[in-house]
Each structure stands twice: as C-alpha cells, then as structure tokens.
Amino acid sequence: MTKKISIVTPVYNGEKFIRQTIESVLSQAGDFYIDYIVINDGSTDNTENIIGECEQLWNSGAISKKCLGVSFRHWLRPNKGQTPTINEGFRAAEGEILAWMNADDYYLPGTFAAVAKTFENNPDIDFVYGDCLKIYEGSGKPPTTEPKPRPDETLESLLSRGNSFDMNFFTKIIFEKVGPLDESLNYCMDLDFWFRVFSAGKAKYLPYTLAAFRLWPGSKTSTSQDKFAAERKLLAKRYGGNVIPAKKIYRLRGKLSFLNFFQQKTPGLYNSLKKIFYRFIDLFRY
Numbered sequence: 001m002t003k004k005i006s007i008v009t010p011v012y013n014g015e016k017f018i019r020q021t022i023e024s025v026l027s028q029a030g031d032f033y034i035d036y037i038v039i040n041d042g043s044t045d046n047t048e049n050i051i052g053e054c055e056q057l058w059n060s061g062a063i064s065k066k067c068l069g070v071s072f073r074h075w076l077r078p079n080k081g082q083t084p085t086i087n088e089g090f091r092a093a094e095g096e097i098l099a100w101m102n103a104d105d106y107y108l109p110g111t112f113a114a115v116a117k118t119f120e121n122n123p124d125i126d127f128v129y130g131d132c133l134k135i136y137e138g139s140g141k142p143p144t145t146e147p148k149p150r151p152d153e154t155l156e157s158l159l160s161r162g163n164s165f166d167m168n169f170f171t172k173i174i175f176e177k178v179g180p181l182d183e184s185l186n187y188c189m190d191l192d193f194w195f196r197v198f199s200a201g202k203a204k205y206l207p208y209t210l211a212a213f214r215l216w217p218g219s220k221t222s223t224s225q226d227k228f229a230a231e232r233k234l235l236a237k238r239y240g241g242n243v244i245p246a247k248k249i250y251r252l253r254g255k256l257s258f259l260n261f262f263q264q265k266t267p268g269l270y271n272s273l274k275k276i277f278y279r280f281i282d283l284f285r286y
Contacts, residue, residue, distance in 0.1 A: 002068065003116045005097045005169070006035040008089030010082050014048040014103035017214065019046045019206040022054045024211075029066035030113030036072045042079030047103075052241065067112070080168040083189045099169045104219055108212045110134065114208045115169045126174035126201030127194075128208040129165040133275035137216035151205040155198040159239060160282050162232075163191060165250030174201045187224060188231035195239050236286050243284040 007025050009020050018038075025036050040048050051074050057063050058072050071094070078254050080088075101107065117249060120127050135143045149165035150157060157164075178196035181189040197203070215221055221228070232245060254258065263270040 002097035003023045003031065003097055003119065004029060004117065005034040005099070005112055006033055006037065006090075006095030006172075008086055008093065008098075009036075010039045010041055010085035010089065010100065011038060011043065011051075011103035012041040012082070013043045013045045013047060014279075015043075015050055016218075017104045017106075018047055018204045019050050019054060021101060021103050021106050022051070025101065026054075026058060026063055026070060026072065026109065027109070028068060028112040029109070030116060031068060031244040032112055032116045033068050034070045034112070035093060035095045036070065037088050037092055038072075038074035039085050040076040041081070041085045042077065046053065048076055052111065052189055068083035080187060081183075083181050083183045083185060083277070087183065090175060090180065093172070096172055097169050098172055098175055099167075102217065105211055106214075108209055111208070113173075113279070114206060115210070118204065118206050119169075119171070122204055125201040125204045126200055127168060127170045127197050127205050128203060129203065130155075130206040130208045131166055132166040133209055133212040135212050135214045135254075137214050139215075143212075145209055149205060151203065151207070152196070155195065158191075158194060158198055159236075159241040160246070160278060162250075163194060166213045168194075168195060177201070185219065185231055185234075187228045191232065192235055195235065200230040201286070205210055240285050242281055243286060244281055249281070260263070 007017075009025075012109065014021075022036075022038065027046055029032060033283070038051055041052060044061070053065075055072060055074060060072070073092070089100070090098060097115065113128075115128055119125060131145050131151055133143050133145055147164070151160075155163060170185050176195055178193070178200050182192050183189075185192055217223075229247070236242060236245070259270075
C-alpha cells in the first residue's frame with residue numbers, strides 16, 4: 001500500500017537553518033507521497049522570505065521531485081508557541097504517517113523510504129523510532145550517532161530511564177487515539193506524547209540514522225535546561241515516574257570515569273550491577 005507521509009515544521013525566527021530543513025524533506029526519494037506543512041509562528045526575522053523562496057523554487061521545478069508526489073503548504077500566523085503550532089499542522093495533515101521536524105534539524109537521505117517500508121512490513125506497528133546524528137554546532141565536537149536508542153524501548157524504560165531516542169514517526173491512527181500534544185507543555189510535550197503512545201500502541205526500533213539533531217547556542221535544548229527539568233518532573237508525577245531523574249543519574253555516571261575501566265574489564269558483572277542499581281532506583285516512584 002502506497003503511503004503518504006505528513007511532516008509538520010513549526011518555525012519561529014528560524015532563518016539560520018530553515019532552508020536546510022525544508023530541502024531535507026523535499027529531497028526524500030521513494031515510492032510514497034509527501035504532505036509537507038510549514039507553519040511560520042510569527043517570525044520577525046527573514047524566515048518568511050526564505051520559506052517563500054523555497055516554495056517558489058519547488059513550484060518552478062527547480063527542485064526535482066524524487067517521490068510519487070509532494071504537497072508543500074505553508075502559512076504565517078501570529079505567534080502562539082511551538083506546541084499549538086505542531087497541533088495545528090497535524091489537524092491539517094493528510095498522511096497516514098505523521099512526524100514533526102523542528103526548524104533547526106533535518107532529515108537524512110533515505111529516511112522516508114526506510115520508514116515507509118517499516119510500516120508496510122509491520123502493519124501492527126504504531127510508532128517507529130531510529131538513530132539520530134547529533135551535531136554540536138560551533139563547538140568543534142565531531143558529530144556522533146552515539147548513544148544509540150534502546151532497541152526495546154517500553155513505557156517502563158521511558159518512565160525509569162528517560163527516553164533514548166529523538167527522531168520518530170507514528171501513524172495518524174495512534175495520534176487520533178491518544179490525542180494531540182499537551183499545549184500546557186512548552187518543552188517536554190514530546191515526552192508526554194510518547195508516554196501516551198507507548199501506553200496505547202506498539203513501537204518498533206529502526207536501526208537507521210533518520211535525521212540530524214542540532215545542538216547550538218540558540219536552541220531551546222541549550223538555553224532552557226531548567227525548564228525542561230521542571231516539565232520532566234511534572235510528567236514523572238503525572239505518570240508515576242522515578243523520583244530521581246534519569247538525567248541526574250547519567251550526569252553522575254559521566255563524572256565517575258573509573259567505572260569505564262570496570263565496564264571494559266568485567267562487562268558481565270558491570271551490567272548485572274547496573275540492573276540491580278536501576279531496580280533499586282525504581283523503588284522510588286511518584
């Protein structure tokens with residue numbers, strides 16, 4: 001069955017990277033249709049002009065079509081915030097497969113073909129997640145796909161150890177089943193959505209690097225960690241997550257460099273003790 005993939009890109013003052021984001025969607029090749037929705041959430045920089053240029057190039061045929069067909073839509077509206085913008089895009093989406101792509105990230109070649117094939121071969125699947133290329137913009141740190149997602153992610157692992165993935169696609173059916181993103185959340189609306197999806201549906205790991213996630217000085221991830229932490233705590237209380245946040249554990253683990261030697265020399269014992277440690281942490285739940 002031929003699939004239509006709907007991608008929503010919310011953008012606010014995204015002139016720095018939005019062109020690359022748009023091109024990464026329009027350049028996807030394969031036997032599927034693309035429904036691409038870009039919503040300019042009240043940008044005050046050159047974002048609207050750049051989107052218009054991309055749309056003009058697409059309509060003129062300067063950007064060649066590599067899939068069965070593309071619907072490229074965009075509109076400008078007063079600023080409402082990222083979460084309401086994504087929901088607005090999904091309300092207009094026409095595809096059987098949905099995803100959102102932020103305006104400072106981009107898809108890698110072959111992603112839509114790999115995702116469409118995965119859904120086609122696994123008709124019982126509601127949610128597909130995969131590897132992600134982390135780009136540390138301006139830091140001199142080389143890009144990496146590590147750490148890779150857990151291939152057996154479950155609701156329990158999300159609650160106790162935090163999410164291990166960034167990039168994902170899901171069916172319109174599961175979106176309509178669990179409901180839209182929670183518009184009271186500005187930072188962890190994705191995590192809340194994943195909790196609901198993993199509670200109601202079936203997920204599958206795709207060992208493919210789907211997209212690039214860019215960490216740069218102006219991103220929400222770089223500038224608002226305290227706000228992310230506050231919303232993660234709120235969600236832990238809402239869903240019965242661990243009292244001790246997974247990110248605090250990971251930060252502490254990163255400082256205990258002597259454990260790296262222990263892990264290399266006795267991996268079996270290290271992993272056994274790690275499981276025992278997490279079982280103990282899991283005793284302290286909201």
